[in-house]
Amino acid sequence: MIHFQLWEEIFASLRRNKLKTALTGFAVAWGIFMLIVLLAAGNGLKNGMALNYKDDSKLAVWMWSGRTNLAYKGLPTKRNIQFTNTNETILRKDFDASIGELSPLIDMRGKNVMYKNEKGIHDVRGVLPEFVPIEALEMLPNQGRFINQLDCDHKRKVVVVSSKFVQDFFKDESPLGKQLSIDGIMFTVIGVFKEVPRSWQKLVYIPLPTAQSLYGFGDKIHEISFNLHMQNETNVDESKQIMDNIKQRFASYHQFDVEDEGAMGYWNTLESFLFTQKLFAGISIFVWIIGVGTLIAGIVGISNIMLISVKERTKEFGIRRALGAKPSSIIVLVVLESIIITAFFGYIGMVFGVGLTEGVNYVMKQMPMDETGAVFFYNPTIQLDLVMVATVLLIIAGVIAGYFPARKAIRIKPIDALRDE
Amino acid sequence: MIRLTNIHKTYYNGSPLKVLKGVDLHIKEGEFVSIMGASGSGKSTLLNILGILDNYDEGDYYLDNQLIKNLTETQAAQYRNELIGFVFQSFNLIHFKNALENVALPLYYKGIARKKRNAIALEYLEKMGLKDWAHHYPNELSGGQKQRVAIARALISNPRVILADEPTGALDSQTSVEVIDLLKAINQQGVTVIVVTHENEVAASTERIIRMKDGIIQPQDIHQ
Numbered sequence: 001m002i003h004f005q006l007w008e009e010i011f012a013s014l015r016r017n018k019l020k021t022a023l024t025g026f027a028v029a030w031g032i033f034m035l036i037v038l039l040a041a042g043n044g045l046k047n048g049m050a051l052n053y054k055d056d057s058k059l060a061v062w063m064w065s066g067r068t069n070l071a072y073k074g075l076p077t078k079r080n081i082q083f084t085n086t087n088e089t090i091l092r093k094d095f096d097a098s099i100g101e102l103s104p105l106i107d108m109r110g111k112n113v114m115y116k117n118e119k120g121i122h123d124v125r126g127v128l129p130e131f132v133p134i135e136a137l138e139m140l141p142n143q144g145r146f147i148n149q150l151d152c153d154h155k156r157k158v159v160v161v162s163s164k165f166v167q168d169f170f171k172d173e174s175p176l177g178k179q180l181s182i183d184g185i186m187f188t189v190i191g192v193f194k195e196v197p198r199s200w201q202k203l204v205y206i207p208l209p210t211a212q213s214l215y216g217f218g219d220k221i222h223e224i225s226f227n228l229h230m231q232n233e234t235n236v237d238e239s240k241q242i243m244d245n246i247k248q249r250f251a252s253y254h255q256f257d258v259e260d261e262g263a264m265g266y267w268n269t270l271e272s273f274l275f276t277q278k279l280f281a282g283i284s285i286f287v288w289i290i291g292v293g294t295l296i297a298g299i300v301g302i303s304n305i306m307l308i309s310v311k312e313r314t315k316e317f318g319i320r321r322a323l324g325a326k327p328s329s330i331i332v333l334v335v336l337e338s339i340i341i342t343a344f345f346g347y348i349g350m351v352f353g354v355g356l357t358e359g360v361n362y363v364m365k366q367m368p369m370d371e372t373g374a375v376f377f378y379n380p381t382i383q384l385d386l387v388m389v390a391t392v393l394l395i396i397a398g399v400i401a402g403y404f405p406a407r408k409a410i411r412i413k414p415i416d417a418l419r420d421e
Numbered sequence: 422m423i424r425l426t427n428i429h430k431t432y433y434n435g436s437p438l439k440v441l442k443g444v445d446l447h448i449k450e451g452e453f454v455s456i457m458g459a460s461g462s463g464k465s466t467l468l469n470i471l472g473i474l475d476n477y478d479e480g481d482y483y484l485d486n487q488l489i490k491n492l493t494e495t496q497a498a499q500y501r502n503e504l505i506g507f508v509f510q511s512f513n514l515i516h517f518k519n520a521l522e523n524v525a526l527p528l529y530y531k532g533i534a535r536k537k538r539n540a541i542a543l544e545y546l547e548k549m550g551l552k553d554w555a556h557h558y559p560n561e562l563s564g565g566q567k568q569r570v571a572i573a574r575a576l577i578s579n580p581r582v583i584l585a586d587e588p589t590g591a592l593d594s595q596t597s598v599e600v601i602d603l604l605k606a607i608n609q610q611g612v613t614v615i616v617v618t619h620e621n622e623v624a625a626s627t628e629r630i631i632r633m634k635d636g637i638i639q640p641q642d643i644h645q
Binding site for chain 2: 004325328410418
């Protein structure tokens with residue numbers, strides 16, 4: 001019953017100051033709304049990144065050769081460095097323990113591809129069978145196979161095309177066994193791989209030796225791709241060490257300075273993946289700081305208003321104390337009032353925040369992926385436990401916002417409070 | 422009931438102002454007493470100390486044989502709630518509470534349930550002839566009605582002492598008489614009543630007049 005009276009006291013006070021209550025409440029609602037929206041946006045970025053890396057082999061490394069920038073042992077700069085099959089042999093021989101699947105690549109841009117009346121410009125890539133796990137290629141079931149060792153040994157003129165390619169060129173026909181013309185040379189379609197939504201390249205695959213011999217590359221290769229082979233698959237330092245060793249080995253083979261950035265380059269997926277992860281962890285922290293900052297601004301607002309409210313009620317508190325109100329009962333009155341404002345309006349802000357983020361998520365899911373398939377924002381929502389944390393945070397905030405003004409209210413002597421006008 | 426020995430009180434607002442300079446006073450249980458004096462004589466300060474609304478610097482104050490000294494605010498609140506009822510010049514009703522709620526408030530701080538305390542409050546309002554005004558707010562009441570509500574509020578916790586600070590100061594002479602008669606009736610039920618006033622008519626209707634001058638009580642007024 002006493003508690004019922006307490007609630008009555010508090011709501012009477014809130015009713016008396018409707019505008020004040022609403023304005024302060026808005027500050028808190030806005031604070032928690034912003035916190036939730038920002039956190040959700042941060043999550044959206046993080047989830048987007050996670051989705052981009054989801055299918056990839058995180059251990060894939062791509063290496064390419066270029067031109068020297070530094071003079072080395074009397075050799076001039078601007079020398080072309082050219083990878084050949086020998087580089088493959090070196091890797092397989094000297095780095096056997098550190099390297100899993102490996103495939104050199106021939107990359108040919110803008111080839112004319114023709115089937116009956118259908119024409120298109122495609123990039124043609126010569127690869128080995130081992131390329132499948134490096135690129136995490138997925139073959140469509142019952143749609144043939146990828147390039148195998150026999151295709152390579154016999155330099156067969158076979159081609160693997162994408163599901164998108166099949167749609168464009170074959171419509172409802174089965175592509176398997178059909179003859180395609182690539183720059184006038186006829187290839188047989190042996191399989192279909194699943195087009196990755198985000199791939200920006202129109203690619204078809206042919207056996208590496210076929211590409212080398214048919215298009216006059218001899219034993220030259222454009223790139224080498226491979227998967228690292230490590231005990232601990234997230235050990236960036238080890239992957240960097242391996243890459244340093246490989247670069248050192250190639251530098252002595254091709255006679256260039258190890259420090260030369262131009263002669264040889266590589267992309268270490270693991271390194272960039274973990275870097276990106278760190279980046280997003282950083283963004284996450286940043287978002288928390290801004291969000292909590294906004295919330296604190298709201299709380300300071302409440303505390304301020306409570307201070308004014310307490311000042312206005314000095315005389316009332318004086319009367320109450322003359323009638324026997326203990327200091328604790330005054331503190332409870334003020335703190336509870338503050339908690340109610342923060343909790344109620346905070347909850348409204350939370351509902352709006354969660355509503356907005358869930359709404360955005362819903363709309364995003366309804367929309368088709370765009371042409372490039374690049375995802376940088378995905379599932380921008382916050383977890384339930386975070387909402388709990390926010391609720392607890394709000395109540396603590398309410399206590400803090402109310403406590404200091406309340407303490408000020410009881411520090412003043414009853415007689416001075418009674419004299420207040 | 423009340424025993425003061427050598428009470429000193431100095432206010433430090435800028436230059437120190439010595440208000441009470443060694444006050445001695447004895448008031449027995451059931452007395453009806455008025456404290457008179459010119460403004461600045463220290464009579465209001467004395468009443469505030471008696472009501473434990475203010476502290477004193479020196480001396481001893483016994484209320485109902487208990488030494489009232491260096492109390493925590495919580496203890497002071499307890500004594501005020503149990504022993505003392507206040508009647509102020511400006512009534513000091515809480516403006517957003519109706520008459521009934523104002524009267525019931527001391528019982529809330531005693532921890533008495535709402536229904537019960539509202540019933541008791543209504544009883545006291547009835548005694549004051551204000552039953553029909555129970556649900557009116559202070560701004561809907563006349564000065565005399567407000568003071569009667571305040572007296573009901575002072576009485577509801579069955580105090581041993583009623584402290585009234587210029588209870589008629591804001592009232593016309595007709596209502597003043599009514600209020601004084603009320604206080605007299607309360608006194609006749611055994612409650613010690615102490616009235617601070619500068620009006621001779623009010624003082625004359627009490628049983629004993631204590632005159633204050635320059636922060637001390639005239640020697641002949643210390644005992645009855």
